[in-house]
Amino acid sequence: MLTRPASQFTELGTKVIEQGLADPKLSEFYEAIQSASHQATPSSLKPYINYLSLCSDKVSDMEPPPIFYVGRESSQRLLFGDQWATPQASSGPASGLRTPDPELEKASADAYKAALNLQPYYGYARTLISLNGETYEIAFERLIVGINPAPTASYQICAYFGVIQDLQRRL
Amino acid sequence: MQHHFQNLFGFKSDDQISFDLPETTRLDPVGLRADIDAANLSEMWTMILTLDYAVEDVADLPPEKQEEFLNVMSLLLTAFNR
Structure with missing residues (x-):
C-alpha cells in the first residue's frame, strides 16, 4: 500500500521545465526570463x-517575504480570494501580506531564499492548508525567481508563479 | 465602495462579507509617492503602474483603480519594512 507523508515540498529543479514537464504557461514565463540575458528583468514580467505574486x-x-502584489489571475488570489489579495491600507496587516496558513508559510521559506540567490526555484508541493475552519489538501507546482528592479537598485523582489494541480477538501 | 470576492472554494461575498470603505481611509498619491521615493523603492512604483495598469501617471487611472494601486504601494512599503 502506498503511504504518503501529510506534507511534501520538493525542489524539482528548472531542468524539469526545460524537459517540457511543467505547466505550459509557467514554462513560457521561465523561458522568457531566461532569454532576458539570463536574468529576470521587469520588462520580462509584462x-x-x-x-x-510579488x-x-x-x-x-x-x-x-511579505507579499505586496497579487496578480488578477495568480494562484494565490484564486486560492485565498480577492479580499485577502487586496487588503485596504488602513486596515491591512502591519507585517505585510502573508498567506493565511502559518504552516504553509514556514514550509515555503527555503524556496524564496534560493530565488534571492539568483537561482530560480522550481518545485512541487502537496500539503494541507486550513481555511475558514476547513482543511484542504492542495497540490501545486511553483516557480520563484529573484528580480533586480533596476541595475542600481539595492534590493530584489521575488516573483512567484504558482499552478494549482489539485484541491480536495479533507473530510 | 463595495468589495466582492469569490475564491476556488466558492466563498462569495454577500451582505455578511462585503464592506464599505470610509472616505477618510483614502490614500494621498503625492504623499505616498514621496514615501516610496524616500524608501528607494521608486522603481517599483513605475514598474507596477506601467506593467499592470498600463499608464505612466497615477492620475490617469480611474478613482477605483487609483485606490487599488495605492494600496499595493502601501503594502510595498510594509513588505520592505519601510
Missing part, C-alpha cells in the same frame, strides 16, 4: 504580471 526580499528561516 506578459505574465497577472499570473504572478514579494520583497525580507525572508527568514520561518517565513517567506
